[in-house]
Amino acid sequence: MITQSESPISPRQTLPTMYDLPSENPEEPGLPDEFHLWQSILLALTFIPINWNPNQVFKACDLNLYYDVNHPQWYKRPDWFGVVGVARLYEGHDTRLSYVIWQEKVSPFVVVELLSPGTEDEDFGRTVPKAGNPPPKWQVYEEILQVPYYVIFSRYTNEIHAFHLTGNRYENLTLTNNRLLMPELGLSLGLWQGNYEGVERLWLRWLTIEGELIPIAVEEVQAAEERAMEAEERAMEAQERAMEAQERAMEAQERAEKLAARLRELGINPDDLD
Template identity: 65%
Template sequence: MVQLPAQSDPPLSPRQTLPTMYDLPSDNPEEPGLPDEFHFLQPLLLFLTFQPANWNPELVFSACDLNLYYSVTHPQWYKRPDWFGVVGVPRLYEGRDLRLSYVVWQEEVNPFVVVELLSPGTQEEDLGRKVQTPGNPPTKWQVYEQILRIPYSIVFSRYTNELQAFHLVGGHYAPVNLSDNRLLMPELELSLGLWQGSFRGINRLWLRWMTFEGELILTPEEEAVMAQERAERLAARLRELGVDPDELE
């Protein structure tokens, strides 16, 4: 009788044995919340929809993941908000160039609103629970609240879909009660709220700017789709009236 060799289990694939993306969230241990796709797409949506109704667009600036230098006495110190918006400064630096960073002692205007995207590695600092250690720069919360005195600070978690908003009152941030899942910002005639929909092909709950009344501020892509739909409805109506829209100049 011929004895067949024992069959060994097939080798495990790297997919089964090596760390996954959840185990390797960042290549920079000093910034455990970065990078990831959400930290690109969510600030981009905020950037595209930040259009204060009572400000000239040429005097509105917003940025994603841009160094924000805040201390004249320590000019190398900076924070890097996930997104921040400023009103009252030229869209271009000195009216002619894209910004490499935002330097408050040159711009002479502090941000009006800042948004941080919560992640497990950054939530202590983003929510003001991290304490400044002697000899180190102040925390983000201290910079936003006490140094720059940014009127609105917003924290959004994509893990829990929780939106937390803080308004500077008497020199300190106070939680703000949302109205229909929106933060009302009368100074800009805007509101910031949660919206379930598709952005860049991803359907989820997003944070985005709206009018003060709650209507969506459209992205350029959304405006193009809406214009196309209007054109198609008009063409259909003309055909109902016996007019061929293709023959119109």
């Protein structure tokens, strides 16, 4: 029996927290959490290759990618990937349920994996292929699809690991000013310290080749609001300056009138002084 002087301990103190409980299904590691969702959407929103018509650019988050015509049920599900040179809409009119390589005939140009503890070995190509099983993702991206750029981002260390297909093998890329340059797209990929979806942290996002931000809609709205506020402030300042000038003119007129009145008291006509 609990007396009035005693209080039950909160489950928040006695039960496991989200840090204690597994976030991944061992049979299907790498399932998206909040960060995976928001980070992938931010990549999609800022992926705007300047060298390509937007209608020939496709970008996907957590979409099944079917890659082997001999095993049509085998797929990988990249956290994010971008394709250029393929219609944005499937057959020009529908959104995609998946990306089927033997129909699309265009491989992704860049794949981004967001590192998860359960997928780290496979992300970095340390998983040994097993006969009869689907190949690990590194082998799919490198050998089968031959994706030109493969990027791994760790939210835990904020590190970007970038690989470029040279010949038939991935080679580790050195970043330029902490950015991965992709001149073929007129873009670069780097880290941005900012607030997205109410979370302040380092985010991976697409930038111009010079490193300038490619704004998303909410940022454009905020920028427009800031410009409007600045314009309003400038208008108010101009109005204040006009009022101050008007006050100075009125004061000058009052001084002139007082001086004219004083001269008249002395018998001097001010008009004769002109």
